[in-house]
Amino acid sequence: MDAKTARICFEDFEPGSVKSYGPRLVTREEIIEFASEFDPQPMHLDDEAANKSMLKGLSSSGWHTCALMMRMIYDGFLRESSSLGAPGVDEVRWVRPVRPNDELTIRITCLEKRDSGSRPQVGIVRFNLEMLNAKEEIVLQSSYSGFFGKRNPGTA
């Protein structure tokens, strides 16, 4: 979204602020559908094989959990922001398995923000993200940065 019209621009991120989004229900069907296309390992497809695995029961592909994180970030605030994409992700830890019928929330802490070295109209914001299940257990932890357009380029 253009920084002139976006509700959330680079200027609006405050280091230290914490926001939560969700919940998002994860179904057995979508766990199996994603795994069939992108991660067809038995522990993500089949209960019997999953029970024998280290994860002891059917769980989502870690890449599915990341894709769900992306969608929850988008629905949470990215859609009404001046987001210009992300250069990458510093870290993802798959802390606990995500199970069928889990209700996931994300808790995002703004860590820091700085100007882009090369593009005066763009800033970089770094976040820490925790994804939790309904029991408030952390299932995923990540730190990453995103590019955001500035409402008023040239000012701090």
Add this chain to the structure above:
Amino acid sequence: MAYFEDMKVGDVREFGSYTFTAENIISFAKKYDPQPFHLSEEAGKKSLFGGLCASGWHTGAACMRKIVDFNKRQLEEALARGEKPVASGPSPGFKNLKWLKPVYAGDTVTYTSEIVELRESATRPEWGIMFAKIVGVNQKGERVYEFDSSAFMPRKPK
């Protein structure tokens, strides 16, 4: 899939290639990353990327598929040689994932890995942990994707 003891730092594996099409880019983005530049050529052209490009998570998911297919072929080859197959374990996570260049509709990305470290698991004696640099290169030879992976690998039974 080999045992932890059979792996060496420096071992290189080529997992295979995935072709990104407008259809599979848009299909993934509608479910998981509906930013305009992942949904249409027109919006992509207007963006910093200059064209329809894949969600970074699509690039990552496609890489996982190529790794799983590679491991399956290894497993079948081991079976054909009359060996007892072993399956790799899950991954605790990754670091330093970089989307270095956009992946556009029509691009074919080839994924490879190189083992950088092998470590015994402190808490699980039947498993070791393999650390590898995983890289995706497009048909022009440009590196578009990389990350530092980790995964549990089974130890040889004592």
